[in-house]
Amino acid sequence: MDPQAGPPAGACRSADSYLPEHGNGGYRVEHYDLDLAYKVRSNRLSGRATLTAVARQPLGRFSLDLGAFTVPRVTVDGKQARFIHRGGKLHVTPARPVASGASFVVEVRYGGNPRPIDSPWGDIGWDELTDGALVAAQPVGAPSWFPCNDHPADKAAYRIAVTVEAPYTVLATGVPTARRRSAGSRTWVFERPEPTASYLVSVQIGRYEQLVLARGGVPQVAGVPARLRKNAARDLGRHGQIMTTCEGFFGPYPFGDYVVVVTDDDLDDPIEAQGMSIFGANHVDGKRTHERLVVHELAHQWFGNSLTIADWRHIWLNEGFATYAEWLWSEASGGPAAQAHAHEWHAAVARLPADLVLADPGVERLFDQRVYKRGALALHALRLRIGDERFFALLRTWTTQHRHGSVTTEQFTALACVHAGADLSPFFSEWLYGQALPDLPR
Template identity: 40%
Template sequence: MTLARRGGRRWLGLVVCGALLLAGCDSADGEPAARASGQPTAAATRSFAPGASGAGDAYFPSYGNGGYDVAHYTVQVRYDPKTDQLTGTTVVRATATADLSAFNLDLAGLTVRSVTVNGVKAGHTRTGDELVITPAAGLTAGNGFVAEIRYDGVPAALRNEALGESGWLHTSDGAIALGQPQSASTWFPVNDHPSDKATYDFEISVPKEPEDLKVISNGVFMGRTLRGDWATWSWSEGTPMASYLAMVVIGKFRVTTRKHKGRPVFNAVTTKVPGGPQDRSIARALDIADYLESLFGPYPFDAYGGVVVADDRIRYALETQTRPVYSTGFFRQGENTEVVAHEVAHQWFGNSVSLQKWQDIWLNEGLATYAQWLWAEHTGQSTVQRTFEQQYATASAQVWRTPPGKPGVANLFSESVYQRGGMTVHALRVAVGDTAFFTILRTWAAEKKNGNATTAEFVALAERISQKKLGKLFDAWLYGTERPAAPKPL
């Protein structure tokens, strides 16, 4: 995420900063659904219990759920911007990681009409934003299952006292579903924590009139089909994705498409602003991706793109997978490829390599900030060393009081996480040298591709590759509350 700036500093608005699977189809682990029901002959000897109502993240105890691992979501929704009414069916393919008598999904506000598990009607109750599903029979650890949830209602945003508003936002020409650290649960049932990544198919239907109403989501555009008065836009993200990176934008946009290195490119800019610097800036994402690929290794996804929106509630840019979303505010002063570099870098660091817990957000933002500095150097705007020195000299006392490796919920998207996070990356580079440094980044992107990671794992990798003890360096830069000594210039 990148937060917009006012007067040269970041500022915050309301937010800081397939085919339907039915009973009898194969289960998530490739076994027939009848077997996936979790009812082997030995089931009577097992002890079934409800799955946890959270993923175990100390920063957000209620986010996500335990007891299962999702492989794939098929999300089918119909949305009418005139009435703000949404009707949906979501199919969840998952594997139980414990013997489950019940399990939870996150779903905010919308009304659940029916639930089946492996084609059999299941019980369901609501506790706040938790949907508790009780299958007709227990689900056995290691076996796959398929849950289908039908729901409807008027979707609404989530409000977090520390972080602001995120999720489904009704707009003058459609809707935007976006936000960090959560947003997906406002429009489909989901295990809403980055530790449970999955692949996705989105089938989003809107009225076919006006004809210029468009629906944009993640991954590869699979086509637009008409049926009656509705137009269905299909998108597929075949690489595992954290739920907060899922997005949908509905409205009127200028769309440009092409191919790059055999992959589809889909860019969209709101027609609320005339063509100009925002169009040119997101078009540069391909140049940026190619440059970063030379440093970090192969681009990790099957599509490229970007979306520019104009809404006073979206005052940030977010690295939504394959297709970051940008506020028009970033381009009011002209072209801005630095923000594009930041969000494109997240495709490696944050999206392909995702957080295991939100405390480690610096791994996303520090590495993306440093990639932004590298791009500025590559394009002759400034050297990385000069950028570091400027940040080091001008950082506020609050930056040094806030440890980016343990910022706390209120400071999750603070300047310390971004700028001190980036300075931490530079301090590592100076300590280990360029050869080891860039090997660390490429190895991190390769070894953790499509997975989750922690700060401890990053430190261990850096020590393994550099053959240096780096504990004191990371302790000072990530966890200290005083300004560390500046590393020597490169």
């Protein structure tokens, strides 16, 4: 380790307009291979992360995002590398520079007590439960448990192996591919071949039983504590119908499976991950009180996960679409129509300060409820403006053209104009770039 070596200019920053300190320049990651061992009682994580990456420019040095762990060793292409680990960045100097366009392999050994990362939105990342652990990484929590290029546009494939004590079950991002037993422990292996943003990679550890949510089509299962099984079976009982309805609106489900986790602890909000959603014990009451949240998190598999925003300022493309999915399910399942929800929330948003620009809300307002509700209102207004046939064709084209890619507001508005067969610039200027809340079209 060379304490004098500093990172090159731009290497430890991304091009993100909101969170440039998260993510790194000069390369992209193609694959992460994570081998983890976790002890629940002592909250001790030991890891070996192997990253296969491609250089975008000549690299004499590069950086990764990583939280407060001890790092005893880093290699690049099998050769020991010099490194500095400080301020949430692991700065690496390979034995030999990496040529532009070349593929290279980084291996990082690390360990310690994982803890969430402080952020303007609270503690984010790996967190202890009463009897287990969870990952809630949006938007900057991934470095709390593995070294990564922590930017939503840097999407990669994953293999994750987690070893825990025998009483515990592991549910992680990816399709389960192997399970191994040894004295007192179990190793669970998952693979996610689809390109995945680091904040959408998750590990859930607890005493879970499996609950099948739907048979046929997309495999849909839940991991639930025994005491919550009855309530979860009721509250998630229409999940197969919800999936079919969402596929009708948005096109084929974009991943190989879908897993719901219900923790034994209460959670403030549900959490989305790639092919997975996580709910707290407080979200299952046997009365389907929170079914809209079940729909919301499933919709993120299209909007946010398959179609991942290229920059955090485009967050409405995640939350506005997922919120509008709630209204669509309500309409499709015999509840209030989307029009009724739109009028209710238009009145509610109109009572709030008119100081938010939907397409650029600012980092402090990344998760402002107006991003969610005004985003859904903008979509409903667009539906009224261009008609159902063109609107739903637009949504299906949007998810198909950009499947497993990165998206921007400008891409969506351009595609909407194509489907409308008209220039919608004045419409989008009001709804996405103006502060005042427009009236809903009649």
